[in-house]
Amino acid sequence: MHDIRAIRENPQAFDDALARRGEAPVAQAILELDEARRAKITAAETAQAAQNTAAKLVGSAKAKGDEAEFERLRAEVADKKAEMAAMQTEAKELDLRLTEILSGIPNLPFEDVPEGADENDNVEIRRWGTPATLDFQPKEHFDIEGVKPGMDFETAAKLSGSRFVVLSAGVARIHRALAQFMLDTHIEENGLTETWTPVLVREEMMLGTGQLPKFGEDSYQTTNGWWLVPTAEVTLTNIVNGMTVDEDYLPRRYVAHTQCFRSEAGSAGRDTSGMLRQHQFEKVEMVSITHPDKSRAELDRMTECAQGILERLGLSYRTVVLCTGDMGFGAKRTHDIEVWLPGQDTYREISSVSICGDFQARRMNARFRPTAGGKPQFVHTLNGSGLAVGRCLIAVLENGQRADGSVRLPEVLHPYLGGKSVLSNEGSLI
Known part of the structure; x- marks a missing residue:
């Protein structure tokens, strides 16, 4: 607003x-x-x-x-x-x-956001690692021999339709391990507060973070009026909805692992192979509520938190600043982190970290009382993926694939997998 x-x-x-x-x-x-x-x-x-x-x-x-x-x-x-x-x-x-x-009017971009029409005008600001070079023709995640037994799109289509998946056995455990690893890292090393929130929310909560009224078709609404969250940004940010907090309450840094739901309206034909773009997926979401003077530094901090997960997993990535024509509705500046996928021979978005300034706070009427006195001021809000779990699974599988159809798994995941280090070409963890 x-x-x-x-x-x-x-x-x-x-x-x-x-x-x-x-x-x-x-x-x-x-x-x-x-x-x-x-x-x-x-x-x-x-x-x-x-x-x-x-x-x-x-x-x-x-x-x-x-x-x-x-x-x-x-x-x-x-x-x-x-x-x-x-x-x-x-x-x-x-x-x-x-x-x-x-x-219905989008947020105003910072002056240092590059101007442009679409993703082709985004500006790279960081690159880490060297894209994996394999001595064989790499496959996309769903075609890797060891992945096929545990990634079932046909059964999911029978149950729910297109853009759903059933994960099982070793693949399902790796998926769960990734989420737990992300949460533990953000809580123990990055100082975020673990939070568990509902995935069904009132309409005013969707209004507060900007999903409504303009983008209702991108989300799902239940018959009794609740909305399914497209991301935990909705619930975590709205924790301060209608509140006026003391200045020393800030910053609040939250992290939550939730199911997310998106209709993906208008995305036909875009990045739809395998698990890349699903109607139901999991994310570990970061949200910060800050003092206006600290929000820009918080954007960099949150970006580093997301980048750190990929570095610990040994996954090559690049970070770009989205241009004015590619930014989301509520953002003043956005950093997209794109992970290298050998099967597609390209980088794909795995995290988007945005600073919204007081745009969402005005919609939510979320303020703080300055310690020095004076009128209450609006807080600043930020959100970012830390990371998208399904896309991270794709990256781990494609970057770790071997010629025999098995997958070598990142060392940091071994403790979460009972010491197992490889997804065999038969789909079991060994």
């Missing part, structure tokens, strides 16, 4: 920032609506003042026995009351319309 006062003070700057995202100018329309809303509020206040004045004179006219004046004043009180109610109703309608428009 945007600050209407900032738009009033500098409408051209607001439109210029939106233009960098490829959005049309809207400041003038917003200001006209805001002016009409404020005029109705003023009219309601004027009518109420006139009503109060007339009401005070009613008793005096009655005491004097001036029946004509008494009736005139009573009629005026009734008229002003009706006028005030009408103006308040119109002001409320205009306020709802203004809120609806502001809710």
